[in-house]
Amino acid sequence: MTVSTPANPPPPDKEAVLQQLERILASEAFQHSRRYPALLRYVVEKTLEGATEDLKERTIGVEVFKRRPEYDTAADPVVRMAASEVRKRLERYYTSPSHASELRILLPVGTYVPEFKFPEKPITKSERWLNERRVWAAALLLAAVVIAIGLAMRPGQSALDQFWRPVMTASPVLMVGETLIGVPKATPAGNSPVTEIIDPKLFLVVSEVNTKLAAYFSAHGKTLEFELARNVTLDRLRKRPFILVGAFNNPLARESVASLRYYLHLDTANRVRQIRDRQYPEKHWDAPFGELQRDYALVVRAPEPRTGQMMVVIAGLGERGTAAATEFLTNPKYMERFATQAPRGWNRRNLEIVLETEVAGGDWGEPRVVAAHSW
Template sequence: MLQSPQTENEANWAKSPPSVAAVREQLKRLLAHPLFTNSKRYPVLLAYTVEKTLLGHAHELKERTIGVEAFGREPSYDVNLDPVVRTTAAEVRKRLIQYYYNTDHTGELVIELLVGSYVPIFRDPVILKTALLPEAVNSENSDIASQDSLDSEIVPVKNSHPWTLFAACLLIALLVGFGAGRIRLPGRPTNMERFWEPITATSSRVTYCLGQPVDAVDRNRTTPNGMPLYGSLHVSDVITLARSVVPLVPKNGAFRVVSDSDIGFTQLREGPFVLIGAFDNVWTMRITQDLPFGFEVDSQVRKVVDRKSAQKRFWTLEWQVPYTKLAKDYAIVARIHDNVTGQPVIILAGILGEGTEAASEVVSNPTYLNAMLEKAPKNWTELNLEAVIETNVVDDHAGPPTVLAVETW
C-alpha cells in the first residue's frame, strides 16, 4: 500500500528523530534572529526549555521551576503576582510561529512550544509546513498541529553533575546565536579570532569558571553530601558565558563549566580557562591581584584599581539612587598567560553583573573589540593585555561598553 508523502515523511521522522546536535544548531539560528536577540528574557526561556528537554528533564519544566532557575526568582515567589514565565512563554510561542511562517526558513528543523506546555517539541519541517495555518500567526490559543500524529522524540544526554552540566548545556545554547553571525569561513583571521586564539587553538579542554552569587543558593535543597544545591545563575553570567562559548563552536572545542568552589588549582592547570565574574569568583580575585588592573574593596566600597598609576587611580560604581538604581559599572577584560598555572586565561569580570555583561560584549562584538585593540600596540597578540571597561546602566541593562584604559606587557 502506497503512503502519502506526508505520511511517509512522518514515518521516516519517527524512525530518525533529530539529533542533539541538530536541535542545538537550530536553536543557535533562532537565538541569532532579531526576533530573539533584542530581548533578554525570550532567549533565556527558549534555550533553557530546549536544553532541559534534551537532557531528559522535560518533566521538570514547570512554571515555578523555570522562574527560579532561569529567571532567578526566589523559590517561594508568587507566580500569580509575577507571571514572568507565562508572559515570556506566550511571547516566545508567537515569535517561533513568526519565524517559521517566513518562507526563508522552509526546510529548517522546527522547535515548537505549544500552548499550555513549557516542553518544546522538535519536528520535521515538512510536517509543520502542512500544519501551520496563517491564522495561527496571531492566535495565542491556536495549536500548531495535531498531537495524535506528531509525537516528538528526544535524544537523551547523560548528566554527570547537576549544577555544572545544567549550566553548561543552558549556557552553550543560550545566546550562542548572539555571535553566530560573526563566525567566518576560513581565511585571513580577524581580530576576534586572533584575540580568542589562545583558547580556541588548544587541544586541551577549556574550563569556564563562574562565581556563585549568594542569592543563587537554595539552602533548603542539598546534594547527598549535605551541600547547598546551586540551581540558579545571574542572567549577566549566562549571557557572558554564552558569548564566550561562541568562538569554540566552529572549532568543536571541548569544555566544561564549573563554579569557583568546584575546581582547584590542579584542575586549572589542565588547560586554558575563562573566568567570569569578580567579587563572587575567588579565582578571578586571586589571578588579578598582581595584574596592572585589579579588584579591591576599601571601606566596603568595591573598586577597579590601576596599580601602575602613581596615585592608584580607581573606578567605582555610580548610582542614580544610592544602592538601588545603578548608573555606571566598570569591568576588566584580560587576555593573559598566567605564570602560576602555566595556562592562557581570559577574564571577563565586572564590579556587578552589568559590568560583566559589558565585558562580554567587548570580546564578542568586533566593533568594541577593535576599539579596545586600537589602544594596544600592533604586536598585542604576543603580549598580555588588560583593559578597563565602563558601561552606562539604564533600567538595569548594560549599555554599550567604553574602553577607558589598556595595559600590555
Template sequence: MAQKATPDPVPSSASSNAASPDAEVLFELRQVLESSEFAGSERGRTLLVYLVENALSGGLERLKERTIGIEIFGRDASYDTGQDAIVRVSANSVRKRLQAYYSRVPAASRVRIVLPAGTYVPEFQRVVEEPVDVPGPAEVPQGPTARPPNAFLSKMRLSFALVVLVLACAVLGYQNWKFRSAVAVSVRPDVLPWSGFAGRADAGIILTDANFTLHKSFSHREMTLAEYSSLDWLYELKAQAPAMLPLSGVPYTSVASAVTASRIAILLDRWGVTSFVRSARNMQVDDFKEDRPMILLGSAPSNPWVELIHDRLNFHVSVDVVRGMQLVLNRSPRQGEQASYVPTAQNQTAGVAYAVVALMPNLANKGPILLIAGTNANATQAAGEFLTDLPLLRSELAGRKILPGRKVQKMELLLRVDCMNSGASRSEVVAHRLTP
C-alpha cells in the same frame, strides 16, 4: 474523533516515565523567550528564567520577594520591600507578557508557563487532548489511570539545578549572539585575548558562586580564598539561613555569569575549542597549573579564585567597605589615567560601571588565565559581550594601536560600561597594559 487542546495543570508529582517534564518546560521556555512579547524585555526574560529554573529544581525557598530582589535585582539584604516594588512590578510585567503570548499562540504548545497572581511560583500547565463528542461507534469506557509517583524531580532537583540554569540562560546568550555577531569566525583565534587560546583542545569556564555571595551578605565580612576552598562557610550559611538548607549544597550561579559562559562557549566551539563549565566551588588550586586555558568570570567577592592572580593585576576590582561598593583600582597610573575608577551604576541602576579583562599565564606558566570581572553583574556581562563581539573587539584594539594578532605574555583592558536599568548599552576601552 475530533480533538481540542485544553490546559491541564502539571502536578508537582510529575511522572518520571513521562517524556522528561523538565525538558518540555525548558523547550517551552525557549519558545517564550524567543517570542516578540519578551524580545524587548531583558529584565522580564531574566526573571522568567530564574522563576522557572527554581521551580524545576525544587528551589521554592528562593521564590520569595526579598530573595528575588537580592539575587536578581542586586538589592541589599535589608532593603525595604514595602518601598521598593521592583520585584512586584517586574513579576506583573512577566505575567502580562505570558498572557499576551498564549493569547496569540493558544494551541502551539504542549506545556504552558503560567505565573498566577499573588505568587512568584510559576505553574506548568500541560495541554491535553480532549475528545469532542461526534457520531461514531460506541467505545468501551476506560477506568481512570493512576498517576505515577514523583520520581524525576525529587531525585534530580539538587544535582540538576545548575545545569538547568545554564541551559536556560544559554538561550539568552545564543539569542544575543545571533544579533550581535553575524560575521564569520576564522578557523583559529587570531585576535587578543583569544589568540592565546590557539592550539588548545579545551578550556574551562569558571562560574561565580551565588551562594557564597549570599553568605557574605549575611556575615558582613570578607573571606580569603583558603576559607572559601575549605567550604566551612557552607555550614555557616545553613545556620544563618535555615531556609537555604536544601539548596546550600547546590552550586548556583548568577544569570549574568551563565549568559556570559554560554556566549564564550559558542565562540570557542566555532574555533574547535571544547569548553567545560564548572562552579568556582568545584575548583582546586592544581586546576590552575594545567596545560589548558581557564576563564574566570566575576570579581573576587563572587569568584574567590581571582585572588590567585590579584597581585599580578594592574587594574583590579576591589571592594570599598566604607561606600559599600566595588570599584577598580589602578596600581600604577599613567598620564591621563585615574588612580581609581568609581562606578555610578550599581547593579540594576543606570550610570557608569567598569570591567577588567586580563590575560596572563597560569600558576605553572603552562596555559593562560582569562579574567572577565566587572564592578557589578551588568558590567561583567557587558565585558563578555565585548569580547565575543569580534568586530567591536578588533576596532577597540586598533583604536589603542594594539595589533589584534600580537603575541603577548600579559594583557589588561579596562572597560568603561554605560549601563541602563536592564543592562549595558555601550562598552569602550579606557586604559590598557601589555607585556610582550
C-alpha cells in the same frame, strides 16, 4: 490603571482584564511555571486596584519573591530577570494567530506597570493566514541570522580570533565561574565588617554568558568544560589554558589579578566594588552595592602569575559588567574597534582592558574601553 484606548472599542473593563489574565496564565507559555505567573498576576491585580505605586522592584521582590525588605536589588536581579521573561512569554502568547483578536496585557520595558488594550480590529481569516506566514518567515529569518553569526565566528585573522588564540591550544578549555556572591554587611560599631554569603539566583545571566562563550568556541571547533571555582585547585589550573568568569563571586579571579597593574578591590567599609590602578593609585573605577547607573569590568589575557598557564579573566564588578565584557569578547566589532587604538603587536602581548557600560532599566549597554595596558 494604564490603558491604551483604541479608536473604536471602549477601554477594557476590570472583569475583561481578569478573564484575559486567567486565559494567559492557563496557556502553555505560563502554566508550567510558578515564578512568572505570580509576577504577572501581582502587577495586573495591583494596577486594577489603582496601586501602581507598589509596582517598584524592591516591593515586588519582597511581596512576590519573598526577599527580605533590605535585600540588595543590584546583587539579586530576580525581579528584572522575571519581568524580562514575562515579556518574552507574553510576546510568544500573542504571536499565535489563535490569540490575535484577544485583549492585550502588555508589560512595557522599563516599567512594572502593565498596559491593557484591545487589538485595533478583528482578525479576518485572510489576515490570520498572513500572520501565520509572517511567523514562518520570522523563523526562517532567525535561522538565517544564526547561520550568519556562525559564519562570522568562523576561524580567521580577525582581531577577536587573535585575542583568543593563546587559549585555543587545547580542548576542552576550562571555564571557571561561581554563583555565590559575597556581600559586605555593616556590623555594630567596634566590630569588623563581615561578609554575608547569599545565592542571588543569577542563573539567567550566567546562562547567557556561558552560551555566548560556548557558541564562539564551538564555531572554532573547541569546547568548554564548566566548573565552579570552589572545586578547582591551582594544580588543575597548571595543566591547560583556562577562563575565569566573575569578580567578587570568584576568588580565583581576584587572586589571579592581584599582582597586575589593574586589580580588583572590595572596599567593605564603604560597600564599594572597585577596579584599581596600581601605577596611579588615585585612579579607580567604582560600582557601589545598590542601584547602578554604570558598571565596569576587567578583562585580562595573560599568564596566571602562580601557575604560568595562559588565562583569560572576565570580571565584571556587577553581573551586568560581566555580561557586557562577554559581549566585548564574543562580538567581533568591539575587538576590531579596540585593535585600531591598541599599540602595535597587541595581539602577541599580555593585555588588561577596563570596560565601562551604562545600566538602564536593569539592562546593560555597549561596552566601552576606558583603560588598557599591555606588556
